[in-house]
Amino acid sequence: LAKTTQPISMDSYEGQEVNITCSHNNIATNDYITWYQQFPSQGPRFIIQGYKTKVTNEVASLFIPADRKSSTLSLPRVSLSDTAVYYCLPPDGAAGNKLTFGGGTRVLVKP
Amino acid sequence: EPEVTQTPSHQVTQMGQEVILRCVPISNHLYFYWYRQILGQKVEFLVSFYNNEISEKSEIFDDQFSVERPDGSNFTLKIRSTKLEDSAMYFCASSEARYLGAPGELFFGEGSRLTVL
Numbered sequence: 112l113a114k115t116t117q118p119i120s121m122d123s124y125e126g127q128e129v130n131i132t133c134s135h136n137n138i139a140t141n142d143y144i145t146w147y148q149q150f151p152s153q154g155p156r157f158i159i160q161g162y163k164t165k166v167t168n169e170v171a172s173l174f175i176p177a178d179r180k181s182s183t184l185s186l187p188r189v190s191l192s193d194t195a196v197y198y199c200l201p202p203d204g205a206a207g208n209k210l211t212f213g214g215g216t217r218v219l220v221k222p
Numbered sequence: 223e224p225e226v227t228q229t230p231s232h233q234v235t236q237m238g239q240e241v242i243l244r245c246v247p248i249s250n251h252l253y254f255y256w257y258r259q260i261l262g263q264k265v266e267f268l269v270s271f272y273n274n275e276i277s278e279k280s281e282i283f284d285d286q287f288s289v290e291r292p293d294g295s296n297f298t299l300k301i302r303s304t305k306l307e308d309s310a311m312y313f314c315a316s317s318e319a320r321y322l323g324a325p326g327e328l329f330f331g332e333g334s335r336l337t338v339l
Contacts, residue, residue: 143324154226154313154330155265162324202325203267209255209278210325212265 115199120217129186131216133199136180144175144182145210147198155198155212159184186218194220224248226331228314234337238303243334245297245314254297255315255328256289258282265313271297304338311335 117133135144143162147155159166161173161182172185186193196215203211227246235241247254256268269279269289276289288300297316301308311333317326 141324145325147328149265152311152333154315154333155328156330157327160324160327198265209267209270210328211267212257214264 115201115213117197117199117213117216119214120219122219122221123189124221125190126188129189129193129218129220130183131186131197131199131218132181132183134181135199135201138179138201142201144173144179145200145202146171146173146182146184147200147210147212149196149198149215150194158197189218189220191220191222194218224329226314226316226329228312228331228334230334231332232335232337234339235304237306237338241301241304241308241336243299243301243312243314243336245299245316245331246295247297247314247316248318248329249295251316251318251329253277253317253319253326254289254291255317256299257313257315257330258310259313259333260307260310268299268312301336304336306338309336309338 115135123129145160146158148158149155159171159173163175166173174183196217198215200210229244254271257265259265267280269283270277286302290298313330313333315328315330317328319326
């Protein structure tokens with residue numbers, strides 16, 4: 112299992128860009144990095160997944176450098192509703208068919 | 223948009239009682255999971271299920287826990303004799319596909335809150 116490290120919390124303001132960096136020094140060659148979002152009392156929700164370079168969807172961008180030892184989730188122009196916990200997850204398990212959630216990064220968006 | 227549904231949303235039970243939590247995964251999904259989250263703590267993996275059998279389970283998933291897909295649509299988690307420490311939010315999830323190194327997108331339900339008194 113690739114151990115991940117990400118900030119415990121981050122504060123931001125509405126309209127700003129939020130960047131959350133996760134380090135995963137011993138990520139396996141075939142592993143993708145996946146990010147999930149969780150609002151209070153709700154199940155986690157998939158945001159984005161990538162292997163290398165840059166991936167973008169309607170919600171976020173994911174930047175993974177060539178060495179793949181870290182990844183950065185970028186949330187453009189956050190709103191109050193983006194206040195949530197964000198998890199960086201490599202696959203886990205012998206078959207890679209489960210996700211192991213760490214503590215995540217608690218993002219608080221202020222007005 | 224298809225979604226994973228869970229019932230009940232909240233269940234209160236006495237210690238030592240059996241509890242069954244039910245989930246209806248998204249219909250074309252092949253992989254099924256149970257996770258739990260104790261209040262204020264992280265989301266913990268319990269078990270994954272594929273092709274009608276458990277493919278992986280955590281240390282939490284001991285003999286008191288079992289899963290079943292009885293009729294091709296429901297996916298259940300049974301706790302035989304609940305303990306106080308089983309109080310948590312239980313999330314069911316399903317995914318369509320899995321690729322080497324890349325678990326398919328997991329779709330989570332809204333959760334079932336279990337309170338053991």
